[in-house]
Amino acid sequence: MRSILVMNAKGGSGKTTLSINLASYYAIEGYEVALVDYDPQYCALDWLENRPEGRPKITGIEGLQKGARVPRGTEIVILDAPAATHGRQVTELLSRAQTCIIPVIPSAIDLNAAARFIDEITELGRVLNRKVRVASVANRIRENSPGHFEIEEFLESTKLPGGRKLPFVACLRNSINYSHAADRGLGIWEIAPSKVAHDLEMWAPLISWLSSRGSRPA
Numbered sequence: 001m002r003s004i005l006v007m008n009a010k011g012g013s014g015k016t017t018l019s020i021n022l023a024s025y026y027a028i029e030g031y032e033v034a035l036v037d038y039d040p041q042y043c044a045l046d047w048l049e050n051r052p053e054g055r056p057k058i059t060g061i062e063g064l065q066k067g068a069r070v071p072r073g074t075e076i077v078i079l080d081a082p083a084a085t086h087g088r089q090v091t092e093l094l095s096r097a098q099t100c101i102i103p104v105i106p107s108a109i110d111l112n113a114a115a116r117f118i119d120e121i122t123e124l125g126r127v128l129n130r131k132v133r134v135a136s137v138a139n140r141i142r143e144n145s146p147g148h149f150e151i152e153e154f155l156e157s158t159k160l161p162g163g164r165k166l167p168f169v170a171c172l173r174n175s176i177n178y179s180h181a182a183d184r185g186l187g188i189w190e191i192a193p194s195k196v197a198h199d200l201e202m203w204a205p206l207i208s209w210l211s212s213r214g215s216r217p218a
């Protein structure tokens, strides 16, 4: 089973947005998908509630519930982490995943918070031993404003202990398409292609990294 965790201690960085869109992507591709929501506000599960009948199925799971398990036969599990994850919860969530994606939005506060969070998780044994592969994604980029160079430079230059580079795998733009799709229980793959063509292009490197060997433990 392929397991992908979306985590960043900072709220509002796009964890749920990435999680639901990844779930939608793999469901459309025909995989058995489970979406595990670890946020007590259950935003990802609310999204799922709105999902129209007849759409490729995604099984929602309350991650905080004791004994929560993904159904037998699940091929892809997406784990949507809550905000303010630190310490034991981080270790616990990382232990459930092969891959961890860290979305970062371009603001000074978010960059500082991301730097601290990346420092915290890259010191952990599971990350150091490459039992879980971590990558960053810039989210809510405004292509017309120069602000995005800063985040790209920051993520591009982020190193793991030992000097290896932290893979920086995609830049997603700020787009109303995410909320338009989410309001209807859909991912951006499921709304008018003419509207989302550019967003889908921006997702392509993330999807491609996730299917590469480098995104999972050996």
Ligand SMILES: Nc1ncnc2c1ncn2[C@@H]1O[C@H](COP(=O)(O)OP(=O)(O)O)[C@@H](O)[C@H]1O
Binding pocket: 010, 011, 012, 013, 014, 015, 016, 017, 018, 043, 083, 139, 140, 141, 172, 173, 174, 175, 176, 178, 179, 182
């Ligand atoms: N790329 C994006 N473009 C536009 N809005 C976005 C984007 N990513 C996230 N958002 C919006 O930002 C808000 C916070 O995103 P969310 O995914 O809930 O963050 P988190 O789960 O990290 O708290 C939501 O309203 C979401 O629709």
Ligand SMILES: [Mg+2]
Binding pocket: 015, 016, 017, 039, 043, 080, 081, 082, 083
């Ligand atoms: Mg969330």
